[in-house]
Amino acid sequence: MTDDVQAARIAELIKPLRVKPGSRVKLPDDFDPRYKYDGLKKKDSARLLRTGIRMLSDYQSRLAAQDTYGVLVCLQALDAGGKDGTIRHVMSGVNPQGVHVSSFKVPSAEELDHDYLWRYAERLPARGDIAIFNRSHYEEVLVVRVHPENLDREKLPAECKGKDVWERRYREINNWERYLSDNGFKIVKLFLNLSKEEQRVRFLKRIDLPEKNWKFSAADAREREHWDEYQKAFSQMLSATSTPWAPWYVIPADRKWFARVCAAAVIAAALIDIDPQYPATTKQTRRELLEVKKELEAQAPKGAAADPFSEHDKRALLLTRGRPACSARAARRFRTVSRYHRSHAVRCRGRHRGGAAGPVGGHVGGGAGAGRPYRPVRNRLH
Ligand code: AMP
Ligand code: MG
Numbered sequence: 001m002t003d004d005v006q007a008a009r010i011a012e013l014i015k016p017l018r019v020k021p022g023s024r025v026k027l028p029d030d031f032d033p034r035y036k037y038d039g040l041k042k043k044d045s046a047r048l049l050r051t052g053i054r055m056l057s058d059y060q061s062r063l064a065a066q067d068t069y070g071v072l073v074c075l076q077a078l079d080a081g082g083k084d085g086t087i088r089h090v091m092s093g094v095n096p097q098g099v100h101v102s103s104f105k106v107p108s109a110e111e112l113d114h115d116y117l118w119r120y121a122e123r124l125p126a127r128g129d130i131a132i133f134n135r136s137h138y139e140e141v142l143v144v145r146v147h148p149e150n151l152d153r154e155k156l157p158a159e160c161k162g163k164d165v166w167e168r169r170y171r172e173i174n175n176w177e178r179y180l181s182d183n184g185f186k187i188v189k190l191f192l193n194l195s196k197e198e199q200r201v202r203f204l205k206r207i208d209l210p211e212k213n214w215k216f217s218a219a220d221a222r223e224r225e226h227w228d229e230y231q232k233a234f235s236q237m238l239s240a241t242s243t244p245w246a247p248w249y250v251i252p253a254d255r256k257w258f259a260r261v262c263a264a265a266v267i268a269a270a271l272i273d274i275d276p277q278y279p280a281t282t283k284q285t286r287r288e289l290l291e292v293k294k295e296l297e298a299q300a301p302k303g304a305a306a307d308p309f310s311e312h313d314k315r316a317l318l319l320t321r322g323r324p325a326c327s328a329r330a331a332r333r334f335r336t337v338s339r340y341h342r343s344h345a346v347r348c349r350g351r352h353r354g355g356a357a358g359p360v361g362g363h364v365g366g367g368a369g370a371g372r373p374y375r376p377v378r379n380r381l382h
Pocket of ligand 1: 079104105106107143150
């Protein structure tokens with residue numbers, strides 16, 4: 001499957017989940033928490049998710065290397081919607097150095113002393129990073145709306161607390177997100193859409209399993225009394241803040257395995273859209289690398305390959321009396337590099353054999369297209 005086909009499949013997978021900007025959403029009618037794709041089985045999901053995770057990992061290293069764009073993932077859900085599990089599973093393959101997770105709870109006294117977006121702005125991603133908001137600025141039009149006493153605690157001047165406060169917040173949030181997106185920060189918004197019955201079952205599990213007790217409080221169960229108000233607040237939020245620059249995706253959350261596949265797909269689609277690239281190596285850098293290469297080759301101990309990754313030394317490395325002339329670890333690494341070069345060469349059809357340094361050890365062999373930007377082979381969904 002080519003990259004384009006794969007990107008098209010992901011786009012197709014997430015299309016029904018997208019809230020069309022300008023549309024009016026009414027929950028629970030418009031999005032079924034138990035929805036899944038025909039033909040997709042739970043037993044296939046682990047493989048699919050693994051592939052998605054590998055993709056995210058590859059894209060994240062390119063995002064970090066390019067250091068131009070940042071990604072903000074906002075996760076919203078009612079209690080037991082699966083936010084923590086989604087983060088744990090979906091981001092399990094990425095380099096923790098480039099990912100920051102922030103959870104937002106009841107605001108502190110210091111946070112209440114600032115404008116309502118302040119604490120979220122403090123946790124925005126840097127360029128090259130992915131920031132995940134476990135709950136986000138959207139709590140400001142959800143829990144704060146359902147429980148207006150939260151608004152009283154926010155110490156707003158009287159003239160800022162009128163009836164139009166929610167419409168104003170939607171507008172301010174949209175403008176803030178537009179500003180971020182205009183400046184290279186992509187915003188991915190996921191609403192894990194759980195049914196009331198599935199929440200009841202998950203709460204019971206949290207009570208019945210001692211190791212899950214910590215996740216549950218009686219207040220969570222009491223909050224179910226406000227279920228309909230939350231559905232209304234979510235509906236209005238989705239309708240008002242799904243924008244062309246930061247659309248909402250409603251993830252059917254009753255099946256955890258399906259929710260995780262969908263979440264990975266939406267984040268992958270955002271990264272495919274950015275299409276970050278490893279920076280191109282300049283001719284000057286290339287020359288310097290080749291100089292260093294010569295020096296390193298000259299330092300090879302007796303009997304060791306001068307450069308185990310070069311085409312010339314490959315045979316020597318693997319065929320020395322039927323056993324590798326290097327450690328098993330180095331041989332494994334070498335095989336990974338070879339595999340990468342083989343697939344890379346096929347993809348590029350000789351356009352730039354050789355290529356610039358890749359993510360797996362770096363190939364400094366020179367060649368026709370040395371110094372061109374590196375475009376790795378994307379992983380496959382199947
Ligand atoms: P949890 O995510 O389960 O640890 O709970 C965090 C709690 O903080 C939830 O009950 C949220 O509703 C609450 N919370 C998050 N953001 C805000 C906010 N801006 N104002 C008031 N409560 C909030
Ligand atoms: Mg909770």
